[in-house]
Amino acid sequence: MSNRGKKIVLAASTSESSEYLRSTWRQMLLGTLPAKYSRFPYYMVDISWKNEKHDDGQAVAVPNGLRVVESILLEKFSSDDIAVCYPDELDLFIGEDTRVVGIHAHNPLGITFATDVYAHFYGADVEPINAAEFKRLITHEAIKKHKNHLQVIVGGPGSWQIEKKNLQDEWQIDCIVDGEAEDFILDLFERAVRGESLPRHIDGKSPSMDAIPTTKNRSTFGVVEVTRGCGRGCQFCSIALRKGRSLPLEHILENVRIQVENGADTIMLTTEDIFLYEQGPKFDTNVPALKKLFESVAAVPGVKHVVQSHGTIAPIVRNPEVIEALSPVAVNMSTHTHHASTHPENRYASLFIGLETGSPRLFNQYMKGKAYPYKAEQWGDVILKGMQIMNNHNWFPFCTWIVGLPGETEEDTKKSLDLLHALRGSKWVIIPTLFVSLDETRMGGNDSAQLYNLTELQWEFFFTCWRYNLDFYRDDASFHRKFNLGVPIYYYLLGRRMFGKQMKYPIMRLAHFPEKILSRRLYLDLRKESPLKVPDSVEIPQPKARPAIPELELV
Ligand code: B12
Ligand code: SF4
Known part of the structure; x- marks a missing residue:
């Protein structure tokens, strides 16, 4: 190509676009594992961030948010004016005619939940693969070479990270878009194409649902949005105040068809909480609508697998029949398998669920809407019951738990450990x-928790979680032998120096040290049964005593 380039180039990093082995788990690892050691066969897990591209060099799959941007731009610009690519192909598309480069940022520096932790185990200044790959994109020579006649716009759920780290000027980003952008994308890009100066920062607002276009090309993991927003009000969450709204079924199915036409055989139904779909008042789960959604998506010719992103656990306890109703699609058509599943092909449905804490006090303070219609004091029971219901139907959730919430006391950590024991x-x-x-x-003014400040109890919580995961996912004796030896070596060479002695006994639990020894030093004794039991049922508080839905100003 004589390189005059495309007027508009849209790009996403390799690691955020990766759908290697159809494994969301592997993509999440790219957000956490250190780039420095990425060339070593080090991680004992098969990862890659090489992506498929079309013959002309354009990307096959990029994060859904960028596909939405592309779709809006196609309303005004010709497809000849736009290219969507990964960093390695920027040279092909950026040239004299390029006026704007739009970049998607899901987690560009790896400083958000779950990711701002693990790279640090390898040293204080180690950056995750994701951050290295994003840097490779944003500092690409092709952008620098043509910067005098193009503007760089970065948007996406992680764009805030760039401002937080003061990198906007160093990376020569003209405009950072934070939040939903449907309402102004076209205007913004048109201004950039005309060479007008752009605002340095734009805060997006939730658009009306009919402003959300169907996409025109494939999204990473076959992501198809089914709802926007949430409204349960957790104070640490950026989506908390955006009211949960559903996309029309026909819009969803059109997006599914587009994914399939472009080569996807797996659809990820994407939402903050799948149970919000077509919900009734006060978070009432709409089981028939959900069933229809799952069945309709599964019936689109070419769809082989259906997976879902996030969910909350309270609706499962309130309406257990929802799990039964969705399982014929969610389990039978899942991409995930595990020998613990009783499904004939060992399939299981995965769902990302934030459990966050076992402390009713912290729960009540920061996230009581998450349990609605249950009360904060019932949160432990809701988790135990919900887990039982899911597991009985071969749903094996992927849960997160927050350590170091502001004001967390030893008593709070013990409550989390007690619940972990019961699980x-x-x-x-x-x-x-x-x-x-x-x-x-609303928790923006607080300090983030730091690994270096964790107490022994918090470390115990941390490594007990990983011990569970290891036992559940890697019950392979030779792996365990290597791993069990590696842990003390790590502790004495690096861990002790970086995180102090409070890490010692907790990390030995990860290495399967005998509980007989550990129980003298640690809070939990895993040889014993937990005194907490799964309740037969969890009663919804009577209307008068029902917890109020937290006072929120939803947008
Ligand atoms: C699907 C999904 C995933 C999938 C697929 C990701 C992918 N690469 O495609 C998986 C499961 C792999 C994943 C992983 C992670 N995710 Co994720 N993910 C989502 C989810 C559920 C949907 C994303 C989506 O497609 N939304 C729909 C699109 C339309 O929205 P959007 O991307 O925000 O795009 C809009 C705007 O941001 C903007 N925009 C987007 N791109 C661009 C580009 C330009 C140039 C412009 C101008 C505007 C713009 O316009 C769009 C339309 O309004 C969101 C929650 C959510 N509902 O958004 C979480 C979410 C984005 N993920 C999150 C996180 C934390 C992660 C992880 C770090 C791990 C984790 N703890 O979950 C990893 C990181 C992965 C990595 N490689 O680093 C957080 C981000 C928090 C934050 N503010 O930093 C979110 C918000 C979930 C949450 N509530 O915590 N994720
Ligand atoms: S339930 Fe999830 S998405 Fe909703 S406000 Fe809470 S953390 Fe955010």
Whole structure:
């Protein structure tokens, strides 16, 4: 190509576009594993961030948000004016005619929940693969070479990270878009194409649902949005105040068809909470509508697999029949398999669920809407019951739990440990994360938790989670032998120096040290049964005593 380039180039990093082995888990690892060691066969897990591209060099799959941007731009610009690519192909598309480069940022520096933790185990200044790949994109020579006649716009759910780290000027970003952008994308890009100066920062607002276009090309993991927003009001969450709204079924199905036409065989129904879909008042789960959604998506010719992103656990306890109703699609058509599943092909449905804490006090303070219609004091029971219902139907959730919420006391951590003990033997993954203070949330003024400050109890919580995960996912004796030896070596060479002695006994639990020894030093004794039991049922408080839905100003 004589390189005059495309007027508009849209790009996403390789690691945020990756759908390697159809594994969301692997993509999440790219957000956490250190780039420095990425060339070593180090991680004992098969990862890659190489992506498929079309013959002309354009990307096959990029994050859904960028596909929405592309779709809006196509309302005004010709497809000849726009290219969507990964960093390695920027040279092909950026040239004399290029006026704007739009970049998607899901988690560009790896400083959000769950990711701002694990790279640090390898040293204080180690950056995750995701951050290295984003840097490779934003500092690409092709952008620098043509910067005098183009403007750079960065948007996406992680764009805030760039401002937080003061990198906007160093990376020569003209405009950072934070939040939903449907209402102004066209105007913004038209201004950039005309060479007008752009605002340095734009805060997006929730658009009306009919402003959300169907996409025109494939999204990573076959992501198809089914709802926007949430409204349960958790104070640490950036989506908390955006009211939950559903996209019309026909819009969803059109997006599914587009994914399939462009080569996807797996659809990820994407939402903050799948149970919000076509909900009734006060978060009433609409089981018939959900069933129809799942069945309609599954019936689109070419769809082989259906997976879902996020959900909350309270609706499962309130309406257990929803799990039964969705299982014929969610389990039978899942991409995930595990030998603990009783499905004939060992399939299981995954669902990302934030469990966050076992402390009713912290729960009540920061996130009581998450349990609605249950009360904060019932949160432990809701988790135990919900887990039982899911596991009985071969749903093995992927859960997160926040360590170091502001004001967390030893008593709070013990409550979390007690609940963790009771969850032993569940079929799940539990990822401990550290509290991250996001500017745009109501907890934005707090300090984020730091690994270096964790107490022995918090470390115990952290490594007990990973011990569970290891036992559930890697019950392979030779792996365990290597791993068990590696842990003390790590502790004495690096861990002790970086995180102090309070890490010692907790990390030995990860290495399967005998509980007989550990129980003298740690809070939990895993040889014993937990005194907490799964309740037969969890009663919804009577109307008068029902917890109020937290006072929120929803947008
Ligand atoms: C699907 C999904 C995933 C999938 C697929 C991700 C992918 N690469 O495609 C998986 C499961 C792999 C994943 C992983 C992670 N995710 Co994720 N994910 C989502 C989810 C549920 C949907 C994303 C989506 O497609 N939304 C629909 C599109 C339309 O929205 P959007 O991307 O925000 O795009 C809009 C605007 O941002 C803007 N925009 C987007 N791109 C661009 C580009 C330009 C140039 C412009 C101008 C505007 C613009 O316009 C769009 C229309 O309004 C969101 C929650 C949500 N509902 O958004 C979480 C979410 C984005 N993920 C999040 C996180 C934290 C992660 C992880 C770090 C792990 C984790 N703890 O969950 C990893 C990181 C992965 C990595 N490689 O680093 C957080 C981000 C928090 C934050 N503010 O930093 C969210 C918000 C979930 C949450 N509530 O915590 N994720
Ligand atoms: S339930 Fe809470 S954490 Fe989850 S999306 Fe809603 S407000 Fe955010």
